[in-house]
Amino acid sequence: MTEQIPIETLHPTIRMLSDEQIEAIHHASLDILSGTGIVMKNEVGRELLVDAGAWESEGRIKIPPHLVMDAIASASPRIPMFNRLGELTMPLEAGKVFFGPGSDCPFTIDVETGQRRKATAEDVRRIAHLCDSLAQIDFVMSMGSPSDVPPLDHYLHSFISMIRGSVKPNVYTANNREDMEDIYRIACAVAGGEDELREKPFMLHYAEPISPLLYNDESVDKLLFCAEKGIPVTYPPSPNTGGGGPITLAGALALGNAESLVGLALTQLVRPGTPFLYGMNTAALDMKSAIVSYGSPEWPLGMAACADLARYYDLPVWGTAGAADSKVVDAQAGIEAAISMMSAFLTRCNLVHDVGYIEYGTTSSMEMLVVADEIIREVRYIMGGVEISERTLAREAIHRAKPGGGFLADDHTLDNWKWAQWRPELIDRMRYDRWVEKGRKDMATRANERARQILAEHQVPPLPEAAEEVIAEVLKEREDSAKRTT
């Protein structure tokens, strides 16, 4: 018999915007840029835009559509990201979804004591260490601002702690160009040189403009640094509905899109082809508590719309999921994380950050990361769709089965059970008595135990010696210059 072509499995996706809606947002964004204009506080950024055809009027820089369209055309549709061992583990490209934590929380929940306390450099390393072991976590971010180092060295120490704690690619933040330079030096030492780093980038920088339409000096300077060096970069604005953005999501998307495209244009003007990750953060400013809500449905809704826009531009896209407004790892946190991560997967957002945030991004939680790892596994299973094939249709097993008798002991079950069903690791399905016997542990307790076990057992390859030497050098220089200024 001729071997038949298998039936393709549909992997579910969602689209949030129709072609017509995408075009309408695109046009509104172009109108914002050419009609309203931006405020650019960085001199080099201003010159780049004006030289490329933007003009100044009424204290704003107005940007014509062709400048934006040229940038979209010269940007790369994919960003291959490597781990620090030089392996391609995170190709940010159409159809792929990667998850990881967020940056810079002032507080953390101590995994030993359960107390909310200020984060330290060691916390950053330990969280990276945990993420290194979690199979569904693809990259690391700092998750904390180390309170035990001088404030202006926060980002430098975070970077060092991340690369010590994990081999996975990282997304890093920085204060200013000085940080960028020091981090770059260390990164080159890790990769083995500037060319090696450019060929196999293991780090992506995250800076942001200020919605609405303000491009502050430092953030643009950091963006331009990335373009100069070829470091992959994301520059997502935060048009939070009712805060940095209009209360309506459409307006927030039009604004955020305009703002993100300016970031793209700046990088492409410095160096066409600079790896740029498009995106925006569209959380809601909660009108009772006045927090920027990380668990709000507006965020996944906006992320899905943003992913549609990215596809229209053929750009890789940044997103947010797995974060919570809840102060503890409870049912609320689970709902917030599950809904956003499911949305992220369905919309095929390429790089999804903030996994493991609680308290609207103020506090990090290792338990939350472990729970999220389980949610991602489960969501991924659903994304697998339903395979329709001879082996899954189980014709013979159905034919064989004794009416009313079931399939438990059938060969088809015994041969296929391992892959045909999803199995939980952290989610509990024990029968009641056994659950009592095992100590009546809820999900957060089990996640805590798992996190501590990983920290005790998981091994991470150390940094190359050359890198540790450069780190020591950089830290020494910082110390010396601090002494000079005091």
Next chain:
Amino acid sequence: MVIGLPSDHLRKGRTMDTKAHVLEQIASNLYKGEDDVVATLVHQALDQGMAPAKILNGGLIAGMDEVGKDFKAGDLFVPEVLIAARAMHAGMDILRPLLAEGEVPSAGKYLIGTVQGDLHDIGKNLVKMMLEGAGFETIDLGTDVKPDAFVAAVREHQPQLIGMSALLTTTMTGMKATIEGLEEAGLRDTVKIMVGGAPLTAAFAEQIGADAYAPDAATAVDVARNLMGV
């Protein structure tokens, strides 16, 4: 909560029986953000011969106080407070030219800004709006305010209160530097200092020598009033 009579009662054109009544009406319509009705009622009260200061205190400010209380209790949303504030302005616009010098009451003069290196201002702006609603006169220095600029502004405006906002652990230190700057300039004792922002704690405020910390805008108003001894 609802105070006074519903506004459609007024729209139907019923006349006020007593002077006290019209003040209640102003307060209740202000609470509901009915700016046009508040303006009409303020005119009505003036026509009845009521003193502008009395309308202000017994109507507008009384209404705004209720709003503040209910916001603090979590019964109102931020836009409801801002809509009420809009109604307050509608009344104030009529009264301001009529009030004698010194009659415009101020709960206190409040200088506010986000510290050096920090560009977060959504929270600072909200604190400012709530203080204004509570009758404080505010001076906003914006974001990225250097210690010197705070000191200079204190010298110039002579506020009773200063509020500093910081959302970053890297910029929190600017608060201490500002307090030291004020000490050096001999101005520390002329002001009460409040601080706020996501990475801050009450302990931090104490440690840097600030007078108070507030975790949110509604609390900030109460704390400011306490510091003013109201």
